[in-house]
Amino acid sequence: MSRAFPHDIPAAAGRVDLVGAGPGDPGLLTLDAAAALRDAEVLLHDRLIPEAILDMANPGAERCYVGKARSNHSLRQEDLNALMVARAREGRYVVRLKGGDPYVFGRGGEEAAALAAAGIPVRVIPGITAAGGCAAFAGIPLTHRDHAHRCQFVTAHRRNGSTGLDWDALAAPRQTVVIYMGLNPLREICAGLIEAGAPAERPAAIVEHGTWPGQRVVTGTLGDLPRRTADLTLQSPSLLIVGDVVSERRNIAAFLNQEAVDTPEHSAEVANG
Template sequence: MGRVFLVGAGPGDPLLLTLKAKAVLEKADVVVYDRLVSQSILEFAADAAEMIYVGKSPNHHTLPQREIDALLVKKAREGHTVVRLKGGDPFVFGRGAEEAEALRAHGVPYEVVPGVSSVTAAPAYAGIPLTHRSLAAGFHVVTGHECLQSTGTPWGALAESSQTVVILMGMANLREIADRLVHFGRRGDTPVAVVRLGTTPEQQTVVGTLESIADIVAQSGIEPPAVIVVGDVVRMHDQLDWFDPKAMSRDERVAASGATSL
């Protein structure tokens, strides 16, 4: 019996990959990886490793989740060391828990290797602290996917809270999310930031309010993947914005883009 490692690849910049993630990648017989994992991270795997792409994009899944679960079980039962490589952290909207459940149900040994999540990394690279003693004592993290049909997301409580709200997978419903928060009582002039491809050379950040952000994003042409940040901490962006993708060194740009040359 082999072993499966559920590994977080981080938010995009390969230099944010953890040392443990790199170590298990180098020993993997099989790497099962997602869409947002950069090529430069995949290159840490041995040349002989079997590389299996199971990426998901909106409205298209290479493999259904059940088949991914079955694949992990099959490869481990063949005696392989398997790395299931996910963007960000495997237990933050990454279905890592579902895969762990499937492995446990089939008696397959596994380990979890946490990764740096875009929840914190993308705002940080945009100069937006999620907490600040004068602005927010905490933050909430939710998914915006299919928000209008969701009964599990407490939009009313989020609107009433003064804390920061971080929304992943919410770009398709950005206007509806903003309207819903205002409907439930959040001020229309509450600052909002959208950070696209945070930590990478393609990072883009736009700032507005709950009332204006949907129009600003539409005019800017920003597309997913992006992290949405709602709250007064967004006001810190102008003061603390430190990351300039254009100013990255050649080596940093090559590594972060996953390219082998410029």
């Protein structure tokens, strides 16, 4: 396989890989991620990792679900860190499988630091983050010469509960803003952007279950997206994409040869504008 790691540490020492699983479609796993799953002795995985990916793991691996629902943390972060350290100290190869990319809004930094502080060899295998996966599978380019020369990834979730977003920076023109965990505060986000000077006609989209077989994409504008999504009972995970690039979907989606692109039975597409 591409990288044996680390060469100079005996197998008995144990180690942990923080592995990005990508946004859902198993085809978006990296080769290193697939190899890590195959070799795992302990698999600690998040919520929202599809069965098709979990099925790729070593069937003999000890499995533990350590994921987090929004208000239902199944394991406190400190306890999860301690579990990884304990299993590695038993001399085992621990794969900590995380949605998307471990270092994008996924506490991968905290986990890597905790492992390093405990003297456990750690490797981070990057994954395709939700923004890249959802954009590709929804037919929405994140940058485009005609529309956006900058792209910001932000999260609407903060430790103290308020979004704490920098509205002026997010409302500026000629950029794409991708908002993770933006479904629940959708109304607040659209209103905040308009109040900060973004036109109510600015295109926006929600991608629900991006890259999964049941992906739904709802397009609209900052002014009408909350209304358009109101009756659809959209679920997590959902990603909000704001910017003129969303209008490009019209030119791309009809011939997008990608499995999760909205089929009539899955589509919640509403005409943009």
